[in-house]
Amino acid sequence: MSARTGEPFATERAVSEVxxxxxxxxxxxxxxVGEGDPDTGEWTATSGAGFRIVPLWEGDPLTGxxxxxxxxxxEAAEAHLAALVAELDARWGAHRAVxxxxxxxxxxxxAPLPPLFEALLGQDLYGxxxxxxxxxxxxxxxxxxxxxxIAVCVGHSDGDAPLVMAAxxxxxxxxxxxxxxx
Numbered sequence: 545m546s547a548r549t550g551e552p553f554a555t556e557r558a559v560s561e562v563x564x565x566x567x568x569x570x571x572x573x574x575x576x577v578g579e580g581d582p583d584t585g586e587w588t589a590t591s592g593a594g595f596r597i598v599p600l601w602e603g604d605p606l607t608g609x610x611x612x613x614x615x616x617x618x619e620a621a622e623a624h625l626a627a628l629v630a631e632l633d634a635r636w637g638a639h640r641a642v643x644x645x646x647x648x649x650x651x652x653x654x655a656p657l658p659p660l661f662e663a664l665l666g667q668d669l670y671g672x673x674x675x676x677x678x679x680x681x682x683x684x685x686x687x688x689x690x691x692x693x694i695a696v697c698v699g700h701s702d703g704d705a706p707l708v709m710a711a712x713x714x715x716x717x718x719x720x721x722x723x724x725x726x
Contacts, residue, residue, distance in 0.1 A: 546599035546708055547586040553601045553624045558709070559631045561600055565713045566679060566694050570596050572715070576663050590667060592659040595714040597667065600628075600696070603707040621698045621707040628696055628709070629674050642673040642695065646721040660714060661721065664697075669710050671699035675718045693718040 576592030590597045603621055606614060633639055647661040648670055657665070664673075677693030693714045700707045712718070 545586050545706070546602045547581045547584070547588045548599045548602040549586065551601065555627045555631055558600045558628050561598070562632065562694060562696065562711045565596065565598055565711055566692055568596065568713070570594060570713055570715050576659050587667060590663045592663055594716045595660045595663070595712055597663055597710055597712040599708055599710050601709040605704060605706050607704045617707060621709065625674070625696065625698050625709060632676060632696070636676040636679055639674045639676050642675050642718055642720045644670055644672050646723050650721065660712070660718070667710065668705065669697050669699040669708065671697040673697045673718065677718065690715050
């Protein structure tokens with residue numbers, strides 16, 4: 545569960561939060577650290593060497609939900625993501641997709657993963673990434689700031705867990721893992 549539980553999705557708010565994330569701090573080194581709400585413990589962010597991930601929206605739990613309500617929940621999450629992607633495309637140009645299946649397969653095999661992918665899967669964000677970047681430093685922050693990559697995705701851990709939309713910022717390229725890399 546994330547700290548976004550119970551909040552309705554609003555495209556304008558999500559765009560604003562993605563832009564804030566893009567211009568915000570990103571640790572250059574250090575371990576991956578999850579952050580939680582001090583009162584509830586619900587996930588608020590994950591930061592690691594070169595990246596930061598935050599939840600943007602969380603749907604209702606899917607406990608006891610079956611088709612067609614299940615399909616409706618997935619379609620609503622995908623519509624929210626599509627609306628956000630359209631707004632971000634208008635700002636930064638066409639996005640590209642970064643598939644998560646290689647990272648998931650590697651995790652299932654117990655193979656090591658780069659910290660960013662480990663953190664995404666650690667938050668059950670199994671959905672493919674929609675990526676922009678490098679976003680010029682002039683957009684991302686103050687003059688002289690490094691270029692950054694931004695991505696959004698929707699995922700959930702199992703059939704009963706709510707769908708979660710998240711955004712990430714990275715000071716390093718966000719690219720798909722090669723299938724044969726270990």
